[in-house]
Amino acid sequence: MKKAIEINNLTKTYKGKKGAQVQALKGLALEIMPGEEFGFLGPNGAGKSTTIKTLMGLIRPTAGDALILEERISSNSARRHVGYLPENPAFYDYLTAEEYLTFVARAFDVPSNLLRERVCESLRIMELWDARKRPMRGYSKGMVQRVGLAQTLIHDPDVYILDEPMSGLDPIGRALVKEIILDLKKRGKSVFFSTHITDDVEKVCDRVGVIVRGKLEALDSVENIVRKGIEGYIVQTRLGLGRHEALSGFEIRGTNETFAEYFVPAAAFNQFMSLAGHNSVEVTLVETKRKDLEAFFLEIVEKGEAR
Ligand SMILES: Nc1ncnc2c1ncn2[C@@H]1O[C@H](COP(=O)(O)OP(=O)(O)OP(=O)(O)O)[C@@H](O)[C@H]1O
Numbered sequence: 342m343k344k345a346i347e348i349n350n351l352t353k354t355y356k357g358k359k360g361a362q363v364q365a366l367k368g369l370a371l372e373i374m375p376g377e378e379f380g381f382l383g384p385n386g387a388g389k390s391t392t393i394k395t396l397m398g399l400i401r402p403t404a405g406d407a408l409i410l411e412e413r414i415s416s417n418s419a420r421r422h423v424g425y426l427p428e429n430p431a432f433y434d435y436l437t438a439e440e441y442l443t444f445v446a447r448a449f450d451v452p453s454n455l456l457r458e459r460v461c462e463s464l465r466i467m468e469l470w471d472a473r474k475r476p477m478r479g480y481s482k483g484m485v486q487r488v489g490l491a492q493t494l495i496h497d498p499d500v501y502i503l504d505e506p507m508s509g510l511d512p513i514g515r516a517l518v519k520e521i522i523l524d525l526k527k528r529g530k531s532v533f534f535s536t537h538i539t540d541d542v543e544k545v546c547d548r549v550g551v552i553v554r555g556k557l558e559a560l561d562s563v564e565n566i567v568r569k570g571i572e573g574y575i576v577q578t579r580l581g582l583g584r585h586e587a588l589s590g591f592e593i594r595g596t597n598e599t600f601a602e603y604f605v606p607a608a609a610f611n612q613f614m615s616l617a618g619h620n621s622v623e624v625t626l627v628e629t630k631r632k633d634l635e636a637f638f639l640e641i642v643e644k645g646e647a648r
């Protein structure tokens with residue numbers, strides 16, 4: 342099976358007036374497998390849209406390569422396998438959503454016997470059905486974003502490249518996009534999407550990459566990140582039973598009449614439990630204390646920016 346995305350040594354330097362230069366990407370390398378959902382996290386100005394525009398063949402890299410399904414996306418035939426949501430989608434706003442989506446379906450050669458069904462389906466999925474006959478100039482920001490998402494689905498591509506798909510959407514819209522991405526995953530599709538909100542990637546991505554100032558500063562599965570983030574455990578014990586003095590080496594976080602709460606570092610957990618067992622201390626509750634993805638993200642960004 343072809344790799345969904347391949348990014349090799351991708352470098353982009355924007356050249357401004359009077360020789361001013363912005364190094365937007367500095368040797369980025371990344372591979373996305375078929376069927377993988379990938380979250381591309383980074384703060385504002387990190388280089389997410391530059392990467393995505395290069396993937397879509399909209400800007401030319403200074404060095405390196407950006408391939409989708411092992412091809413440079415320069416031809417229309419290659420684009421047919423890709424659903425693309427740009428950063429700030431804007432459409433022919435005198436058209437209605439229905440007219441626009443029909444136009445997109447034709448441009449992607451959706452067979453005529455499927456065309457009507459696909460247009461209706463994508464309008465329904467994005468909850469634009471009631472607005473379908475209104476010109477898009479009267480649409481709210483979130484509705485325009487929904488049209489942008491609908492047009493990525495219309496030709497049922499294998500790879501989705503979405504630049505901030507949740508942007509401008511209300512909580513219901515964000516949840517809807519997550520649902521759509523999970524559904525695409527079930528159907529074996531690959532999704533590469535950018536965001537600066539960790540909450541967006543937590544439930545839907547197999548892996549995340551963190552880009553800071555044009556460099557990939559972290560790349561791992563969400564599962565590993567969360568596991569690595571375990572700092573320790575809060576262990577609750579029942580007072581008045583057993584020899585608590587045996588646990589005096591551990592930090593007490595709080596007590597009341599009935600219980601004591603200890604903070605136990607991850608590495609000392611087994612030792613704590615066996616000490617408790619040997620000294621007849623009853624453990625009533627164990628709670629994992631972990632850094633969340635947000636803390637991980639902020640740490641990586643700080644480190645990257647300090648370099
Ligand atoms: N056309 C351009 N000319 C000059 N500099 C540019 C151009 N486009 C982007 N840049 C610069 O490249 C860097 C990366 O921008 P990019 O738009 O890729 O970031 P981003 O990660 O998508 O940020 P955001 O979260 O704000 O969308 C920024 O410093 C930006 O100012």
Ligand SMILES: [Mg+2]
Nearest residue numbers: 389390391428
């Ligand atoms: Mg951007």
